[in-house]
Amino acid sequence: MEVRARAPGKIILAGEHAVVHGSTAVAASVDLYTYVSLRFPTPSDDDDTLKLELKDVALEFSWPVGKIKEALPESDRCVASSPTSCLPETIKSIATLVEEYNIPEAKIGLAAGVTAFLWLYTSIHGYKPAKVVVTSELPLGSGLGSSAAFCVSLSAALLALSDLVNLDFSQQSWLPFGESELELVNKWAFEGEKIVHGNPSGIDNTVSTYGNMIKFRSGNMTRIKANMPLKMLITNTKVGRNTKALVAGVSDRKVRHPNAMTAVFTAVESISNELATIIQSPASDDLAIIEKEEKLGELMEMNQGLLQCMGVSHTSIETVLRTTLKYKLATKLTGAGGGGCVLTLLPALLSGAVVDKVIAELESCGFECLIAGIGGNGTEICLGASF
Ligand SMILES: Nc1ncnc2c1ncn2[C@@H]1O[C@H](COP(=O)(O)OP(=O)(O)OP(=O)(O)O)[C@@H](O)[C@H]1O
Ligand SMILES: C[C@@](O)(CCO)CC(=O)[O-]
């Protein structure tokens, strides 16, 4: 039996980091996906291993299921229907299975992803042999929610072939889940994100699960609908960073300066709410759109200033800011910052020639630019997919 699941990456239009501390953030899915294929061997395959192939980083893992059972006995597991956090002792036990593979130092962030895989897999399917293959269109560790897309697509594939989900096996196209199934996918993905991020707000897995555009605050999502064209240039600075470390850095700064940081988070709350209101409000003509774009750009610049206060900007991000400012374009980092990806608002009436010039100038700095579709579907599955 085989299934393929996909889950989109995301951009955060406003509110990253502050959302971890209870402020509102606004995020949208992007049409770049992570794909997970899951296949259970037939008895004639005579295969007693759990295999994981991470194609993007050219790594393959294979554990005999007996070995997984030894490291992670039944008493440490939980049940598929009620997502539970992986305890620190269990993370250590799983780490023994991951460490065997001597992941190269440059790819060490991947160990957390593999640990999340083993936790999600064993929680949902126990010690059943299987082959899981992961590929992604997203740059990993760059602010576009690759960890969430990984956890969501994995949870979706695992749940699709569990007893908890009833699917129509006659269809061979991408299909959405029902609401209650999406809720379960999202909860499991959040548990995976906790292993990768330490202390995630849940916004990334939620927007990857449900797609479209959302407002998110303290674990609660509100769907929002854009009432204006929204085009963003995404610049990948290609400076590697790690979300867990950046999130921890902001929390440390909050401990050192509680009043100042609380004021920063409160300001972000106002920015996110105002941004959501502008995006949703009707615009009758070009003039109204231009007015809304000017306000959005200003809010993005203000948010970027506050992210700098939080200590998560980077010289590469500042270079993108300076470059786009020459063209009077507003820019902010997206995701955890510290490098990674940066958003630039492209007004609807901006000429293609100017966009080409900005992209050429950014790419001459060694950055990579892309324009992705914003606000598409969330996670979907395709049954009977072939490897
Ligand atoms: N396709 C993939 N294959 C293997 N591991 C992946 C994949 N996608 C994500 N991961 C895991 O997620 C980690 C990157 O997560 P991280 O949260 O640091 O960045 P991000 O999610 O891309 O950015 P942000 O959280 O700022 O949106 C990787 O180191 C790896 O553990
Ligand atoms: C930095 C952060 O706010 C967004 C990362 O995409 C972390 C989180 O909300 O979990």
Ligand SMILES: [Mg+2]
């Ligand atoms: Mg992440």
